[in-house]
Amino acid sequence: MSRYLDLATTLGSRIEQGLHAAGDRLPSVRTLSLEYGVSLTTVQQAYRWLEMSGLVEARPRSGWYVPAARRAPELPQMGKPNLRPTDVTDWGQVQDLLDLEREGETVQLGRGMPDVDTPTLRPLQAALAREGRHAGIASLHYNDIQGVPALREQLARLAADAGYRATPDALIITTGCQEALSCAVRVLCAPGDIVAIASPSYHGMMQILKEAGVQVFEIPCDPLQGISLEALELALERWPVKAIQVIPNANNPLGYTMPQHRRLGLIRLAQRFDVPIIEDDIYGDLAYGWPRPPALKALDEDGRVLLCSSFSKTLAPGLRVGWIAPGRYFDKVLRMKYTNSGPTAPLPQIAVAEFLRKGHYPTHLRRMRRQYQRQRDIMTEWIRRYFPEGTRVSQPRGGFTLWVELPELFDTHTLDPMLRDSGIVIAHGDIFSAAGKYRNCMRLSHACAFDARTEWAVRRIGEAARALLDPAAMERLRA
Amino acid sequence: MSRYLDLATTLGSRIEQGLHAAGDRLPSVRTLSLEYGVSLTTVQQAYRWLEMSGLVEARPRSGWYVPAARRAPELPQMGKPNLRPTDVTDWGQVQDLLDLEREGETVQLGRGMPDVDTPTLRPLQAALAREGRHAGIASLHYNDIQGVPALREQLARLAADAGYRATPDALIITTGCQEALSCAVRVLCAPGDIVAIASPSYHGMMQILKEAGVQVFEIPCDPLQGISLEALELALERWPVKAIQVIPNANNPLGYTMPQHRRLGLIRLAQRFDVPIIEDDIYGDLAYGWPRPPALKALDEDGRVLLCSSFSKTLAPGLRVGWIAPGRYFDKVLRMKYTNSGPTAPLPQIAVAEFLRKGHYPTHLRRMRRQYQRQRDIMTEWIRRYFPEGTRVSQPRGGFTLWVELPELFDTHTLDPMLRDSGIVIAHGDIFSAAGKYRNCMRLSHACAFDARTEWAVRRIGEAARALLDPAAMERLRA
Structure with a gap:
């Protein structure tokens, strides 16, 4: 492990243990x-890495601090x-969400769709056209x-x-991250097995887990630090868990x-209980900091981490180009991939390879990270302004979705008639839980360039929620 | 059912029952x-349909006949x-075959790869280029x-x-036929279940069946008529079969x-035992006769046939565009497709749709059917000429593969060193059986336009087989 990560580990533990209080200068x-x-560079790298996970914050011309008491809205x-x-x-609800995706005239805040109308993707379109013309025959084989x-x-x-070593021979291209995850689950688990999963x-x-007949043990997550190791350890002690599934970077x-x-x-837990880890790194390249946080797989000593990813969030989902670095499960995953769908369509692969080889990827990522971070701040402010008192919002370190938590007794499904009438699509919280938890939560996407309708939609959701929480206001709305 | 099919059924049963002897004029x-x-047209259609399944043959200016005693080489x-x-x-052998596919300098007789270097595919390449350019953004979503x-x-x-009714809403596009078959099997079967399958x-x-943990009951096939209904009935009576899998048209x-x-x-058997049928129709459009034989699904009254197909044999495998008409299993298959790999890449779909809409498909099929049928005859003749006495060869009614059966004690794997040295790839018979039968058989592809090396390769295989069967000749070869 590099020295800056050593240092970050030490400092991070200290802060978590309370050796530095909130608001303290470090x-x-x-x-x-x-x-x-x-x-000095090593220390700076360590601080930047801690900043990405929200443990420290920089104050210009002053230094590094433990973040002060959490600002409104709360986490x-x-x-x-x-x-x-x-x-x-x-499954019905997921299907509804997919059905709604088909409709064009909605304000789409529900899906994990990146902004594909950005000029930094033009070289990719050019590559698709060029390869469609020239590599036609090759791509037909x-x-x-x-x-x-x-x-x-x-x-x-x-x-x-991303900090891990993988030769081209150790990687398998898949039809999106979905196929990578599906192959990983089916290689590791039989029906009736148990998977521990960071929740939501x-x-x-x-x-995928449902189709594989797998049972799910949901492990709670801290909104800034991720999966609770204490809860995970308890689960591993008590149940014969066959795999752990996490999204450690820019979590969805x-x-x-x-x-x-x-x-x-x-x-260490995975090693101690000898359990493989399925790492979903699909948003990893969209962490707002630079360089990007290492994959969990960077710490993998014995091939137990199966890293799954794709270009669906970083470039475009319609490419259907994903991959898996399956570690010691390579042979089994390759066989599973063969039976699952045969090879993945070559044409988009060739085009993406060209886009990467010509160096367009970093430029594109730089732009998208800035856009998504800026829009995260704007949408957080809208939520603070329009949503009911006591609404809590995540503070994402990457990606393009916000997790919004309404008061505990609120059910986001009571918003459904309003959402349908207004043509607004959100992702309800309960689809992010195996057991149907998080009915008081929703996930809002802030990927696509905002227009007037975006603020209108967030406001509409917030006001409807307020009205539902306040019977008097509801009367007024009805009148 | 149309009248010509009624008539074909009646005539076919008569011929099978021996009411018309071999060589008889009908x-x-x-x-x-x-x-x-x-x-008159109805009778002609009935005869043409019987001809496609090898039960009758036309003699110019004379009429329709029961085929004479089977000609050399035998079936x-x-x-x-x-x-x-x-x-x-x-699995190892299939992997070997896939690995060999990667190597360019071989004579490829092993894989089910169509000829994609044909001028009738040019409009498809043009569509890929055009859609890559224009539909870029749409295809990225x-x-x-x-x-x-x-x-x-x-x-x-x-x-x-193909004789069956399916609205656009009743069809699901898949990443090749492989994903269609994989979804069908996994929707119908759990690990430990039994599938009856036409063998080879x-x-x-x-x-796919292996990965799904399914056991296989292999039902023998007549080389002209397909699955033995008697053997199938016995299997259905004795075992709790969960699905029947067949390739009724231009069988592979x-x-x-x-x-x-x-x-x-x-x-009727499927109905009586209430078992669904997985129909693989991937070669159906390549049956040599015209119009193409109907799909088995054309007879499906209660949605029990899941028809799986793709353009991998008719257009090009690199498109990875397949589909499934899952009948009454629609909802389950759609969910399985979602978890399996998410949506299929849109760009190739858009290009194929354009190719079809503009009417290029029939022209292309006409050409390919002629080419494959012509080359079937040439390769059959090479086998007759170069292979050992007693070699049996299939008489395909469509597609581009020949099934070659050597004397019972011969093991095609004894050819492996020669094949490796000569850079020739064949498909060994035993990969077409769950239980490793057919070690004395091989499948040879006759899709790609023949050149001098093609005849050389067939001759090389035949002579090596002869030598292995004749110890004296083997000595001479070694000397």
Whole structure:
């Protein structure tokens, strides 16, 4: 592990243990450099890394601080631990969400769709057109089940940027991250097995687990630090868990980036109980800081982490180009991929490989990170302004979704008639839980460039929620 | 059912029952027209349909005949029935075949790859280039899990050509036929369940069943008529079969097109035992006759047939565009498709839809059917000439693969060193069986335009097989 990560681990533990109080100024870069015998750059890297996971904040011309008491709106509360594994409940709602995606005239705040109308994607479109013309025949052949070699070479470079080592031969291209996750689950689990999953989590994963006949043990998450290691340890002690599933970077839906000492703790638990980890890194390249936080797989010593990702959030979901770095499960995953859908369509792979090779990817990411971070702040402000008193909002460190928690007794499904009438789509909280928790929560996407209708829609949701919470206001609205 | 199919059923049963002997001239079109009170066209359609399944043959200016005693080379023998379901054995070999596909410098007789270097595919390349340029943004969005609507509209028309009714809403686009088959199996079966499958059969299906933990009951096939209904009935009586899997049109690997009375028998058995049927129709549009034989699904009265297909054999496998008409299992299959890989890449779908809409498909099929049929005859002749005495060869009614059966004790794997040295790839027979049968068989593809190396390769295989069967010749070869 690099030195800055060592230092970040030490400092992070100290802050978590309360050795530095909220609002405290932290030791200067120079002090730490002398204290630990490392370079100034190393200390700066460590601080930036801690900043990404929300443990410190920079004040211009003053230094690094423990964040002051949390500002309004407050963070979502940590969920309650489960007592036992549960079956995944609902598919109907996910289907509704997918059906709504088809309709064009809505204000779409529900789906995890990036902004694809950005000029930095133009070289990708050009590559698609060029390859459609020139590589026509090549792209019509069956291809390598593992995926186009030129793309795997580029992915090996991205792996290095994410701190893990993967040769092109150790990677398998999939039809989106969904197929990567699906193969991982089915390689590791049989029907009736139990998976421990950071909760709330990606609704598509819930449905994969449901189809695989797997039971889910939901582990609560801190909105800034991720999965509770204490709850996870208890689950691993009590139940024969076959896999742990986490989204450690720019988490969907909570937005956290797990701090280093928690990652180490997670890996150690997985080693101690000999359980593999399915890491979903799909938003990793969209963490707002730079360089991007390392993948959890960077800490993997014995091939137990199956990293799943895709370009669906960073470039465009319609490419259907994902990948998996399956570690010691390579052979089984390759076979599963073959039976699952055969090879992935080569044409989009070739186009993406060209886009990466020509160096367009960093430029594009830089732009998108800025856009998503800016819009996160704007939408947070709208929520503060229009939503009921006591509404809590996540503070994402990357990606383009906000997790909004309304008062405990509120049911977001009571908004459904208004949403239908107004043509607004949100993602209800309960699809992010196997057991149908989080009915008082919703996930709002802030990816696409805002227009007047975006603020109108957020306001409309907020006012409707207020009205539902306040019978008198409701009367007025009806009148 | 149309009248010509009624008539074909009656005539087919008569011929099978021996009421017309081999070599006999059959009643004239006029006679039958009067006898059954149907039009001349109806009788002609019935005869053409019987010809497709090999039950009759036309002699120019003379009429319709029961084929004379089978000509050399003889047809492959019917396999022996299994006594019990078996687990699927081998994956390693399939992987070898896939690995060999990657190498460019081989003579490829092993894979089910169509000829994609044909001028009738140029409009498809043009469509890919055009859509890559114009539909860029649209194709970058997530799309309908069910698939691009414009393509489903075209597929509904193809369904009508194949004799079954499917509205665009009743079809789901998949990432190749492989994903369609995979979803069908996983919707119908849990680990430990039993599937009855026409044997020999597509090796990719074997691996899907293996991954699903399903046991396989292999039902022997007549090389011209397909699955043995007697053996199937016995299996259904004795075992709790969860699904029947067949390839009724231009079968892979045997090439038969099931005659109508057998189809009816199959559907009745499925109804009696209330078992769904997974129909693989991937080669259906490549049956040599015209119009194409109807899909088995055309006889489906209660939505129990899940028809799986793709453009991988008719257009190009690299498109990865397949579909499923899942009948009464629609909802379950759609959910499975969602968890399996999310939506299928839209760009190739849009391009194929345009190719179909503009009417290029029939022209292309006409050309390919002629090419594949011509090359079937040439390769059959090479096998007759170069292979050992007693070699049996299938008489395909469509598609582009020949099934070659060597004397019973021969093991095609003894050819492996020679094949490796010569850079020739074949598909060994045992990958087409769950239980590793057919070690004395191989499947040879005759899709791509032949060159001098093609004949050389067939000759090389034949001579090596002869040498292995004749110890004296082997000595001479070694000297």
